[in-house]
Amino acid sequence: MAVSRIGYISLYVTDLDAARRHYVDVVGLRETDRDATGRIYLQAADNQDHHCLILTEASHAGIDHVAFKVGEAEDLTEAQAAVSARGMTVRAVAAGDVLGAGAAIAFTLPSGQEMRLLHHLDKIGYATGMRNPNPVPPHGKPGARVTHLDHLLLAGERPADTAQFLIEVLDFNLSEQVVAPDGSVIAAFTTCGHTMHDLAIAPGPNGHLHHIAFGLESRSDVIGAVDIMKEAGTTLMEYGPSRHGVSGVTTIYFFDPAGNRNEVYNGAYQAGGVPGLVPPIVWQAQEFPRGAFYYESVVPESFFAETT
Numbered sequence: 001m002a003v004s005r006i007g008y009i010s011l012y013v014t015d016l017d018a019a020r021r022h023y024v025d026v027v028g029l030r031e032t033d034r035d036a037t038g039r040i041y042l043q044a045a046d047n048q049d050h051h052c053l054i055l056t057e058a059s060h061a062g063i064d065h066v067a068f069k070v071g072e073a074e075d076l077t078e079a080q081a082a083v084s085a086r087g088m089t090v091r092a093v094a095a096g097d098v099l100g101a102g103a104a105i106a107f108t109l110p111s112g113q114e115m116r117l118l119h120h121l122d123k124i125g126y127a128t129g130m131r132n133p134n135p136v137p138p139h140g141k142p143g144a145r146v147t148h149l150d151h152l153l154l155a156g157e158r159p160a161d162t163a164q165f166l167i168e169v170l171d172f173n174l175s176e177q178v179v180a181p182d183g184s185v186i187a188a189f190t191t192c193g194h195t196m197h198d199l200a201i202a203p204g205p206n207g208h209l210h211h212i213a214f215g216l217e218s219r220s221d222v223i224g225a226v227d228i229m230k231e232a233g234t235t236l237m238e239y240g241p242s243r244h245g246v247s248g249v250t251t252i253y254f255f256d257p258a259g260n261r262n263e264v265y266n267g268a269y270q271a272g273g274v275p276g277l278v279p280p281i282v283w284q285a286q287e288f289p290r291g292a293f294y295y296e297s298v299v300p301e302s303f304f305a306e307t308t
């Protein structure tokens with residue numbers, strides 16, 4: 001299987017204009033399109049694809065679906081067979097179901113969220129242009145210096161089931177995991193690309209989203225992002241910036257106006273390779289507070305209680 005990287009996340013928001021202001025003026029994405037239903041499409045600076053985020057207005061926050069890209073168009077046929085063989089229902093999604101996207105297959109993860117696989121997203125170029133570009137975005141560009149959509153953390157009542165599916169059926173690699181004293185998996189961090197996680201799964205209600213995360217160019221950009229958020233009145237997590245023990249990144253969590261948790265971060269280590277070849281880091285459950293927040297070694301109660 002050749003799932004290569006995250007393509008985009010489609011989110012529900014309760015106020016489209018407020019969400020757009022957040023993701024453009026605070027996070028630093030650019031609006032790339034709008035469709036007839038009112039959905040807003042956004043992309044980060046260092047990605048040529050049509051979008052990495054879709055905002056759909058709804059009565060509630062949460063995740064609509066997440067789409068991952070495969071390396072070749074033929075990989076979709078292989079993926080369809082592999083997912084079907086697992087006993088899961090696979091739905092064909094026509095090209096153009098969302099703007100800029102080619103045909104996709106869709107299925108429901110064991111944790112209840114819809115996942116899609118697709119090969120094609122229209123290319124619209126980098127934010128800095130494609131002909132004799134400047135190497136940096138224009139001075140005064142709104143928002144944080146986000147380079148790309150990096151990963152997401154899903155909630156699930158049985159996280160191990162989704163992790164197993166990703167690893168056994170879609171050939172994701174397990175880079176880190178949190179393990180209970182009885183050996184059962186509490187949370188899993190899996191990758192299909194070059195860094196240590198593209199999709200992670202932790203305890204919580206099925207179908208829910210824990211957070212989506214955007215990459216920054218440097219650790220100091222995390223500080224810059226917090227300055228922007230404080231000025232904008234963005235709701236931040238109780239504390240931070242911090243460092244995760246898991247992954248080692250410098251990070252800050254905050255919320256969009258609908259309550260979807262966001263993260264911006266820098267410093268993920270490289271973790272590609274052949275699935276199963278590199279043993280995963282193991283965190284014992286009693287050490288997980290240090291794994292979650294290395295400086296504070298405390299996990300706020302809201303961290304797993306609040307999902308969308």
Ligand SMILES: [Fe+2]
Nearest residue numbers: 153211213263
């Ligand atoms: Fe994260």
